[in-house]
Structure formats: structure tokens, C-alpha cells
Amino acid sequence: MPAAPAVKPRTPATGLPTGGAGPMHDKVAPPSSFLTGGGEMGALMRAHDWSSSPLGPPEYWPQSLRTVVSLMLTSKFPMFVAWGPQLAFLYNDGYVPIFGAKHPHALGLPFREVWSDIWTDIEPLVTKALAGEASFHEDLHLVMERNGYPEDTWYTFSYSPVRDETGEIAGMFCACTETTQEVKSRATLKAEQDRLRELFQQAPGFMAMLRGREHVFELANDAYLQLVGHRRDIVGKPAREALPEVQGQGFFELLDQVYSSGEPFLGRSLRVGLQRKPGTPAEERFVDVIYQPVTDKGGQVTGIFAEGYDVTERVQAEESLRESEARFRNLADNAPVMVWVTEPDGTCIYLSRSWYEFTGQTPETGLGFGWLNAVHPDDSGWSGEAFRASNAAHEPFRVEYRLRRADGTYRWAIDAAAPRFSEDGTYLGYVGSVLDITDRKEIEDRLSASAAEFRTLTNAAPALVWASANDGSIIYMNERWHEYTGQRVEDAIGFGWTAMMHPEDAKRILPYWQHCRETGETYEGEARYRRRDGEYRWHTFRALPHAGPDGAIEKWFGLSVDIHERKQWDEHRELLINELNHRVKNTLAIVQSMASQSLRQVSEENRPQAKAFEDRLFALARAHDVLTRENWEGAELREIIKEVVEPYLRQKTKHIEIEGPRLRLIPRTALAIAMATHELATNAAKYGALSVPSGCVFITWTITSDEIPRLELRWQERDGPPVVAPTRRGFGTRLIERSLATDVGGDVRLTYEPAGVVCVMNVPLSDEGGAADHPSRQ
Template identity: 80%
Template sequence: MHGKLTPGLDFLSDGGEMGALMRAHDWSTSPLGLPERWPQSLRTVVSLMLTSKFPMFIAWGPELAFLYNDGYRPIFGAKHPHALGLPFRQVWSEIWADIEPLVKKALAGEATYHEDLHLVMERNGYPEDTWYTFSYSPVRDETGGIAGMFCACTETTQEVRSRAALKEEQDRLRELFKQAPSFMAMLSGRDHVFELVNDAYLQLVGHRRDIIGKPVREALPEVEGQGFFELLDRVYATGEPFTGSSVRVGLQRKPGSPVEERVVDLVYQPVTDREGNVRGIFAEGYDVTERVQAEKSLRESEARFRNLADHAPVMVWVTEPDAICTYLSRSWYEFTGQTPETGLGFGWLGAVHPDDRAWSAEVFRDANAKREPFRLEYRLRRADGTYRWAIDAAAPRFGSDGSFLGFVGSVLDIGDRKEVEERLRESEAAFRTVTNATPALVWVSSNDGNIVYLNERWYEFTGQRMDEAVGSGWTAAIHPDDLGRILPYWQRCRETGEIYEGEARYRRHDGEYCWHAFRAVPQTGSDGTIERWFGICVDINERKRWEEHQRLLINELNHRVKNTLAIVQAMAAQSLRQVGDGSRPELQAFQDRLFALARAHDVLTRENWEGAELREIIHEVVEPYLRQSTRHFEIEGPRLRLIPRTALAIAMAIHELATNAAKYGALSVPSGCVVIAWTLVPDATPRLVLRWQEQNGPPVAPPTRRGFGTRLIERSLAQDLGGEVRLTYDLAGVVCVMDVPLSDEGGMLEHQSSH
């Protein structure tokens, strides 16, 4: 390629590497055609471009085929040399939306110039921010028409970034100057005119002052006569800086306010030009008023501290940064028998027990090196020669500037507490021994419900490990059907403080579930809040099996009793039919009484014949009447559990009263109502007083004879239970008052909820 040129390609001869590349390029498929056939206008501009060292490119023809020189190659990056001859839109597709309007202007005959234009290019396989300064110029062919465009450009990415970094650094420095903790001011000329001040300087002299551009004597007139203006004049005249420490200055920090004294550390530094001539002064320093006041307060505080420490019940000590003890309170000397000559420095270690001396000294030295608080317990010799346990606790002291000043600590005699702790350890050991000896499962939980102790029986029974059971792991041993029931109850007990008790199934190590009765009581602290719970679980699996067997027997007995009642009912019906009409009312009354007795038996059977709730007994007896919308009952009274004999007697009495009311009384008309109410009379022998009262029924007249129902009520309550029955046939309705003693044999069982 460097031999003889093909005729017509001499315009590519001085084009460097790009000229050679163009000569070797296959132009047969290009819209531009072969170079030797290019128009002279294109040849001229290409020759100009190739011989220039400045980055340039040409976009020619309808497709704007892309031609560029050696200077442009670094801009192309990885797109070189494949972009040669390709359409402009394809070469720079990622920025085409940005430059297309500029290209159109050039093709329309308008040249454009752009400085530091931002473009996001993908010239090396990834997007990157770039900036360019360039011009787009139209290029005309031999006909005078615009055949393409010409671009001379330079990449200014580095310059733009450098300027941005410089501005950012200047802004940062300006912000640092503004926010610097020390006050700063730049003064220029012999009159010391304020050019720059930061926020700290304005805070010192007063924020409301407008001092920029003013001489210092005009901006701060109240400083006149305090020597500062003279100092500035001297620094400016001599070029020697001035440094002052704890200098007092009077400033009027608010308009119209009195002059306020402040204390400053101050430096006046001359600012010179290249020839060494002073052009201004840089003033910098710190307002140390608070520090000076604090130092004064500190001296006063130290005097108070020593007075307080000497009279404190604890032993107080102070060290310097080198760990040397410089102060021991009077109580130290009284306790140990040491004197300042024997105790200060490191002499205090002589009062520490020989077995504790080395390691306690090491703890102290390590804390002093790390400047960290420490707390340790060691034995301290008393003046009488006996040793007592003591707590030594200390914290580092720091100055206002953060410098380490040493330690201040206190020593407290805890011999009595140690004895209590020893007794507590013995008590805990005894508690563990006792709980591990019992066959029951014993546990202790914190106030949040997490288990903190389980005796050995628990682990033996459940097969859990200690790490599996503590916390809330114990719940895995509870039967899933019981867990959902007892966990909310356990939560409620912890919140209310009520005793936690009930029954649940616990899984044995072999996988079988066994019933246990559990009970736990809270232990409260001196403030009344619950600190922990103590609980026990007792195996009641055999009792549960016996109770289940008992329930089966009771159900079987109830079934047989019902069968017997059915037989009695059939025999009575048959007997009455033989002596008369089988539909006689006596037969119906007898059957109703048997039915009421059977319903009362059902209630008692559900309760294993241990007793029944009075309200439930009454509801069972009057339930046939409640089904009728015209029959109304009002039933109210406290919860009361009766033994079976009392429950059956009251059930039969209520039945007789309801039957009579349905025939003749308040239940025989739609407007009628029966009120059943009872109360407990807390005498020496508690009594149940139950009142049956009919209202809004037909007029009532006393019966001419006592019926079987009346005799049944009186016999059941008066004779069998020792109670009293008063029947009153009031015109407004029948009233029956039953007064039943609730003795151990005839009476009441307290209702208890189970969980």
C-alpha cells in the first residue's frame, strides 16, 4: 500500500494511517463508491481533513457516510476502524437524538458551534459521560448544493471534570471556612477592611452586624480603647504575627445591649504578596469564654468534691493519667488504717489481700491504658487486720478538650452482701435438692413467661434436654389440643397475677401423653410487680382413667334409671287403663312428673352426679314451656351449685308449680309471666331463698283442698331437706317461697371454673 498510488487516489497520499486505511478499504458496496470517482469537492475536504492533526470527520451523501482522520480515532475508541464509511446515524446511534437537530441545521446550510456539550457515548462497550467543543459546517459540491457536513471537534471531558472538581473543592473549602469551629476573618489594607468572615466570627461579634466591606474601627466601634486596633496596626506595619491566650474583649453583641466580656485565644497572621509586602491580616481564634468559666467552676467543683468525698460513706479515690493515686478520702484511711504517706501512689495496693493484689492491679492498669470504666471485687484489709469483700468501681475523667485526666473511683464494703449471697447460694442448692427429690414436675419462670428452671423429674419424664426445654421450649411437651387452650390462659394469669392452675396432657419420653394437674403462684417484689412464677405439675393420669370409668358407669346407671322410669311410666299407664279411661289427667300428670325427674337426671349425669347449677336445673324443667312464645319467664339469681338431692327436690317443686300455672295460673294466658328469683342468706347455716311469683294471670282463689302437687313440694323440701315452703294464693298470682338450708349434707357447692 505504500508503493505506487492508484491513479486518482493521490489526495489520500498524505493521510497518515487513516489515509492508508481508506486506500485499502473496500468501497465497492459503499454509497460513496470508489475514491477515484469521488467528486472533487469531497476529495478536497477529505484531503484537508486527513492532513490536519485536529480531530475531524466528514458525513457525506444521502446516507451521511462517515469519514474521519487520525486525530478523531481516540474519540471513536472501540468503534475504530469498523465505523469507516458507515452512515452517521449508525455510527453514533446512542447520541443521535442529541445531535440530529444540529446535523439537520448543517445540511440546511447553517453552521453551528457548541462548547462543552454533554453527550453519553458508548464507544468502548459501556455508557460514559463525555463533553465536546465542536462545530458543524455544511459542505457544498460542484453544483453548489449541500452534499454533506464537516466537523472539527475536540474532547473536553477532562477539562470539564477538572473544572467541576476545582469548583467542588473551592466550594468545600468555602464551606469549611464558613463552618469552621474557630472564628476567622480576612482583613485587607491598612484600614483592616473586612473581606471574609465565617459563622463563628459572626457569632462572636453578633449575627446582626453588617461588617463586610467596612473597616474594623467602623464595624466594631465598642472595641476602641481595648488595644486590638493598635495590635492590628503593628502586625500590618511589622509583618510579625501576634498570638494571645485568654485575651479579654468587650463586645456589644446585640444592638443597644450592654458590652459583654468574652475571652478569646487569638492569632493575627499577616498576609503578604509575592514581593513580601503585607496586604492584609488573617484573624483566627477560639471563643474560650465557656472554657475559662468551666475551669473556674471546675476548681470550685473540685473543692466541693473533696469536701463531699471526705464525708461520704464510701471510700473515694482519684488518679492522674499516669495511674498514680493522688487522692484518697478520709473514709479510706479510717477503714484501712493507712495514711497519705502509705496509701497514695500505688501504696493503696498494700491494703488489698495478697491473693487479690496482683490480678486487681493488672485490671486497674489495663483499664487505665484503655481509658475504660472498670468494676472489680477484692478483699480489703480493715484497720483491725480482718479482710472484708469490697467493690471497687471507677470511670475515666476527661477534660473539655477530650484529654484523659485519670480515674475517679469508689470502694464499697460488701462483706454483708457476700454473706447474704452465700446464704442465697445455699438456699438455691437446697431448693434444687428438694425439687429434684419430689416425684412431681417442678418449674420456675421469669415474669415474661420464659422457663428458667426445671427439676430433674421434668427431663426424665419428657426426655427433653435442658437447652430444649428452657425459654418456651417446654411447650413442645404439651398436647397440641391443650396448648392452644392453656397458652392464652397462661398469658392472662401473668398479666392479672391470678393463680395459674388447670389440667393438661404432657408427652412422656416414649411418646405417650399423660394427664397432669398444674398449679403456679406468682412471687412479687417489694413494689408489687411479679418477678417470677413457681409451678408444679402432678401426674393425675390414673385419676383421669378412674374418672372416665366413673363417667361410663354413671352414664350406664342413668341409662338404666331412664329405662326403669320408662317401665314405671308404662306400668302406671297400663294400671290406670285397667281401672278406667286411659286418657285420664292423673296419667298425664304422672308422666309429666317422670319426665321432669328424667330431665333433672340428665343435668346431674352431665356433671357426674357431683352437683348441678341451679339455673340449669330450672331451665331444664321449664324448657317445654319456653318453646311456646306465649309463655314468659324471668329467671335471675347468683350462680349456685347444688348437691344432687337438693337439685332433684327443687326440680320437682318447680315442675309442680309450672304445671299448676299452665292449667290455672299465669302460664294459662298469653299475658301471664312467672318471675323466678333466688338469693343466698349468709347465716351460720347458709340458706337458699327461692321465690316463685306469677304475674298478669287470671284471678287466683285459694283451692278448696290440698292437691298432690302441694304435698309433693312440702314433702320434698320440708321433710327431706329440712326446708320451709310458703304458698300464697294472692289475687294477683300464686307466690311460692322456698327456704332451703344449705348445710354440708343438703346444700351448696361453690362454683369453680376449670382450665
């Protein structure tokens, strides 16, 4: 905190400048009569011990100080004076309430010590005063600790410099008024005004204050601005200028009438066209509005207060409700069902035209509870009681009874209704419908008979017949299940049937079952089920999905057949085939070994023929390997070709491209094509495209769709050495033609085109000719 401002040194007793000659210099001061009549503070000053004070006794105070103190003590206005180097603090009776608990011990203490809690705030002002600059402050905020705790205070005051007899500034004088209550009152008033203004602005209804005969807008809240369009600057403008599109709609005339008559106006659901966005057509709105005249003290109308609500949504809702009711009646009168509506007490207040046409009743005979007279006598009693009980419980209502038609015949009908409730939960009655279900009941009877026939048929079947929901749970199992497994049918329903499946098969089959339900694929396979004697026996099963009207799968129907003996025979047959494959493979190996040993002594001149023979044996062995892996049931054409040309594919300089659709061949066709491909590859490696790095062979095939499907396989060489037609037909050519013609009934066209050798093989794919699994039959 800055030090107190310095003043010129003075003598302790007189407060006059040292070395100066004042009026009382070296003289005894007169009695302190200037303190007489100073009220409480005058008495305190007279009784105060000034011996330790820098001011000294009052009778020695300089005349300038005496004059200020005398003026201060006789004033009712709060004042204080701070004098001398330490700015000793002197104050009057009016200042006592400001001091609070600091009174009276603050008398004579330094200014800085007296108001240490606010010294930081007032020191700059004090400095100005001691520098000769007076200041005035209005409602200055100060946080003071005058009663032992900080409190917000406000003051209006002035600080003025006070000069002594020498003309030097010896202190400062303050006249002040505490305005704390006034400031707080103004703040409270402002807060209340702000609150009222905020309430005005945020009021749910629109409000506006119009002044004078021109109806100039003084105020308009947010709801009013939202009604007429936020972007409008209407305040300060006459109504006709602010809202020009309203001209001719009668509202300005109403304002004129209220202003001239002094009578308020109340209007409901008034239509008004407002241009709520610049450059757009006027938008239709509906308002409830009150124009209330505002008068002065003399009763003269000075303006109009307009308030109301935008009820466009309510009017539109009412209109929509009327339209909805009209649509409901039109829909109900033309609906294929008979529609009715009741009050909360159950009395019928509406019956659609179709009811009257069906029953022959009229509104006079059908409304109320008259509708029960059209119900069959045997059904009206119990159905009426059911209706009254449901209505009393406010529950849905649903019954089936016989209803008399206008021609006197009775038809089965279903009568159903749902309770209506208001937004607050009040029960409003029923809205119901009646539907002729005679035809449906006849269909249900036929379906019931059909279901009985289905159960009889499935129970007579030797297989296990079942049906499931799309979640996999069994919903029907024929009686053969219990006869076979010993498990009760009711225990098999749901997922109980899985307990009869072999645990190993259950782990495999159940995920597959879920997959089929998700994809819609046919569910088929083989699994073991436990017979009632405990033996697990193999079954083959197959199930197809059944779709509902919307195309979604609703159910699955399937059956399982015991194939245990066939399964054992298949295993035995597979064992025999494996043994045969093993023996054939060993036989080929022996032939290859014998050929190798026999041809070892062949002369160099006949070595190429011997090598060709060995290669043909190896090609035949490779084809046999493919068929052996498939249990001699057939082989994939692509796999056969790849296996034969595999020795050439290992050589990076050889280029062979293979392309064609999937085709599975029977064994003899596969062997014939394998040997033909081997001969072509061998010839190409010696003389054709495979004999040079740049050459390439294209092997392609297609399937024709004539009366008898045929395979057309094309071997074409390119970029090889120049092609010259041979002068004689070699063994390889005769082998290709003979094997395809004799074994499978095919034919071969071998041409020596300049671009490369082309061989086209045409093979029939009938079951007798060569297809084990033709795509057209998959």
C-alpha cells in the same frame, strides 16, 4: 439543512452579473499581481488549479473580489471570504490554524461543504450577511471537527456583506479570532474561584471580611451566619449596625485596636451574647477568634479578616467535666462503698473518704500501693498479684479479701473494678470499689445451711420434689426421682425429665406447663411417669410460682405423688356410678311407662290429674338427666332451671327471662328446686303469665353472705291475666313447700300480687343444706 442563499447570476469567469458592463467586461484581465506577497496562502492560490472552480482563474476575478482577497492575504488577523453563488471559500495564513486538518484542500470549496459540521449553527448568520446585515459575535461556542474529532471551540468574529462592482452583494467577509483558550482559562479561573468561594462558605470555622474603619461586612461564610443567626442580612452593613447586641462586650473595641495598630488579635473561649433569633433574648456563646489586619500594597490597613470557631460545646463540655468530677468526688466520698481510681501503671491516685474512715489510713499512707497495707497479711500477697495481673491485661478485676478496719478488726470485703479506655482505645486505668460483705457472707453461710436442710427434707419426703427456672428447665430434683424412675438426677436436670413421662401425657402436659409459666397460674394435674421397672403409673402434681423482689416469677416449686391405686379406684367408682345412673334412668323410664299405661283408662274427668302426674315425672327425669351428666356430684342452677322450663321455651309465645350468678348445687337441692320450678311453670301455663302471649316470667336469684350462705330464688310473673288468690291450697303448692322444707331445710313465700304471682324460695347453701360449689369457697 437549508440551502445556501441565492445571489444574482454571474458569468463563471468573471463572477460579474450576466448582462452587466463591468470595468473588465470583454477585456483580458491583467496578471494576478494581487496574490503576490500573500504568504503561504498567496502561493497556494497562485498554484491552485482554478479551472474547475466556479470562480475561474484569479486574473478574471472582479476587482471587488481582488480587493478583498488582497486585503485578507496581507493581514495577520485570521480572515476568510466566501464568494459567488456557492460561496467559494478563500482564507489567509492567519486562518490556517483554525482549519486544522482541513487545510489546504478546503481552498475554493463551497462554504457549506467546508464547514458542514457547524453549518447548522452558522447558516443563520451567513443568511443575515448575504441579506446585507453585518453581525458580530463574541465567544460563540461551536463544536467543530477540524482534526477528525468533535471539539469545543469558541470564537469572536464578525460576518460582513461584500458588494461587487454593480453594488450587489456577491459574498461575505469574516474577520475572526479563536478564543477557545481564553474561554477555557476564564472557566477554569471561575471554577477555581467558585471552589474557593465554596470552601470559604463551607469552612468549619466561621470567617468574615470587614472593610474600612467602620468594619463593613464584605463577606461572611455559612458558619459565621450560623453563629450570629441565619436570618440576619449583615453583608454591606457596619459591624455595630449588623450586630447591635454585641455593643459593650468589647469586640468592637478589639476591631478598632487591630485596625489602628495593624497587630492581629487572638482570643480563646471568649464569651459573647448574640441574639440569634429575632425577638429572643441574647444567647450566650463562646468563641476562639483571630482578627487579622488586611493591608494594601503600601502597607496601610484596609480591613480585617476575622476567623475562628464556635467552641460553646467544648466550653460547656469542659464545664460539665469539672462539674462531673466534682459530683464524682462528692458521690464517691458519700457512697456506701469505698471508691478508688488508678493510673495505667496501677498506682492509686484517688481513695474516697469512706476508705480513709473505714481503714484509718490517710492519703499519704493509702495512695500508690499503700492500700495493700490495710489488707490482711494472709490475703495481701495473692490479692496484690491478682490486681497487677489484671491491670497488665487491662481486664476487669474482682477479688474477696479481709480488710482491716480502723478499730483493728478484719472484715470481709469484695474489691472490684472495670478498666477505663479513651475514645481511641488507650488504657487509662481502673475505677473500682470496695464493699464490706461480712454480713452478706454470714447470710450466705446461713443460706448454705438452709439449702442443705432443704435437700435433706426433700430427700426424706415420699413424693417427688422438684424446682425449675421460669423457662421450664429443672434446676433441682430430689433423690426420690432416681429411686422411683431409675434416671440419674443429673440427667433429669434441664428437660431430661420429660423422657420419663408417658408420650401421650407429654403432648398434653408440656403445652399446659408452658401456659402456666406464661400466666403464673398454678400448675397442677395428673400424668403418668415410668417407674424403674418400666410400668407407667399415675401421679398427681402441683407447683406454685415463686416471685423475685421485682414481682417477676423466678422459679417454680412442685411435687408429684403416686396415685396409681387411687386412680384405679376412681375409675372403678366411676364405672359403678355410670351403671347406677343407667339403672336409675331405666327405672324412671319404667315408672313413666307404667304410669302412662295405668292412667290410660282414667276417665276424662280425672285426665288433668293424670296429665299433671306424668308432667311431674318428666320434670323429675329431666333433672335426673342433668345430674347424671355430672355423675351426681352436683348441677349448675341455671342448667337445672333451663332444663325444666325447656318445653315452654320452645313455644315462641312464652317469655321467660333467667338471671343470676353462677351456682352449683348438691343433687338433693337441685331436685327440690327443679320440682318447685316445674310446679310454678305448670301453674303459670294454665292460669298465669304463660297462659297469654303478653305474659312474662322473671326467674332471678341472689346469694346472701350471712353466717350460713343462702340462696334466694325469686319467681315473678307479669302482664298475665288478673291474679286471684285460690280458696284452697293445691297439691302443687304443698309439693313445693314440702320438698324445699323437708329435703333441704328451706322455706317458700308464695304471694298472689295483682301484677302476677310471686314465689320466693330461701334455701341454705351449707354443705349439709345445698351448695356443692359455692363461689365464696372457690
